[in-house]
Amino acid sequence: MLYVVATPIGNLNDISPRAISALNSSDMILAEDTRVTRVLLSRYGIDKPMLSYHQHSKIKKINDIIGFLKAGKTLSLVSDAGTPGINDPGNFLIQEILKELPGLKIVPVPGPNAAIAALSVSGFPSDKFIFLGFPPHKKGRQTFFKRIGDIEETVVFYESKHRILKALQELREMSNIAERPIMVARELTKQFETIYRGTAGDTLEQLNKTKVLGEFVVVVKAK
Numbered sequence: 455m456l457y458v459v460a461t462p463i464g465n466l467n468d469i470s471p472r473a474i475s476a477l478n479s480s481d482m483i484l485a486e487d488t489r490v491t492r493v494l495l496s497r498y499g500i501d502k503p504m505l506s507y508h509q510h511s512k513i514k515k516i517n518d519i520i521g522f523l524k525a526g527k528t529l530s531l532v533s534d535a536g537t538p539g540i541n542d543p544g545n546f547l548i549q550e551i552l553k554e555l556p557g558l559k560i561v562p563v564p565g566p567n568a569a570i571a572a573l574s575v576s577g578f579p580s581d582k583f584i585f586l587g588f589p590p591h592k593k594g595r596q597t598f599f600k601r602i603g604d605i606e607e608t609v610v611f612y613e614s615k616h617r618i619l620k621a622l623q624e625l626r627e628m629s630n631i632a633e634r635p636i637m638v639a640r641e642l643t644k645q646f647e648t649i650y651r652g653t654a655g656d657t658l659e660q661l662n663k664t665k666v667l668g669e670f671v672v673v674v675k676a677k
């Protein structure tokens with residue numbers, strides 16, 4: 455079987471007992487970056503062989519993984535942080551596994567996810583919301599922000615430290631977003647966790663006063 459195991463997004467205490475037991479009962483752990491996962495495993499005294507599986511993994515690696523599953527091995531898939539498959543490797547692997555082993559038990563072990571964590575403290579309507587992942591870097595970026603302006607529901611997206619100021623400027627420049635409340639979540643669950651609230655312009659001003667480091671989630675309130 456294959457466990458798809460969510461891991462902490464910063465605070466190593468945010469791992470569930472069930473995640474630890476899934477990892478402990480695995481013959482092998484598929485990790486996006488084995489160095490990152492090793493830190494987590496050693497914190498919990500989990501000593502299992504690891505195999506790297508990431509977005510550039512070749513089909514040969516996927517076939518090897520399918521081979522282990524065919525041989526009856528129990529595997530766990532983790533990414534560097536949060537839930538595998540959510541803007542992280544995993545989906546293609548699962549798709550390929552299902553082609554060969556349609557009856558395989560694939561078990562989610564739910565846990566941290568940056569988008570949901572941010573949304574949970576936003577105070578914005580979240581009975582429905584749209585998650586848009588990362589804005590494109592160049593081509594399609596304008597369309598991405600234009601689309602947010604047209605969406606009625608609360609919107610959640612990820613942005614890197616390199617482009618967060620640009621993203622907030624882009625939101626500020628959209629006439630149908632500029633006055634909408636937004637929330638920027640920085641470094642969730644980590645030492646420098648900070649939540650910025652206000653309009654895009656307000657949050658830009660607040661962020662401009664700091665060294666722009668860390669990881670970010672942006673939440674735009676429903677219309």
Ligand code: SAM
Nearest residue numbers: 463536537540542567568612613641642669670
């Ligand atoms: N699979 C992950 C999840 O479940 O949240 C997301 C992986 S995606 C490659 C990484 C992005 O998620 C970061 O660039 C940032 O936008 C967001 N992110 C991850 N951890 C975060 C944190 N602790 N605080 C704020 N944003 C975070």
